[in-house]
Amino acid sequence: MQQESAELIGLKVLGWLASDEDIFPVFLGASGIAANELKERAGEVEILCAVLDFVxxxxxxxxxxxxxxxxxxxxxxxxxxxxPGGAQIHWT
Structure with missing residues (x-):
């Protein structure tokens, strides 16, 4: 999969996550990011990685x-x- 396609999937997942009233607050709490900052940084690879890791x-x-x-x-x-970092598996 190309990175551009992966980013588009990440954005779809983020859209779904943000629309879920039960799971979205859990993500915000676990990630430590505020909703307004998430909105501003939604297209950044680091944010998309965090979203995909969480879901x-x-x-x-x-x-x-x-x-x-x-x-x-x-x-x-x-x-x-x-x-980036997706090939690294952390078993912690």
Whole structure:
């Protein structure tokens, strides 16, 4: 997957995440980013990586995102692997 395609998927996932009233506040709390800063920086690769890392932590979130966006359930992980740092696996 090319980085541009991965970024577009990241933006779709971010759009889904921001529309979910239950999960979005959890992301904001876990990431430490404020909603207004997230809006300003939404297109930055670092933000998209954080979004994809967060959503792919939970299979139910991935499935819900895929249903809502029309993405393949594997697309968020594929996108994350195509973005900087995606090839590095941290088992902590």
């Amino acid at each position: 792919t932590m939970d299979d139910e979130w991935v499935q819900a995102c895929a249903r809502a966006t029309g993405l393949d359930p594997h697309d968020p992980m594929r996108a994350r692997q195509a973005l």
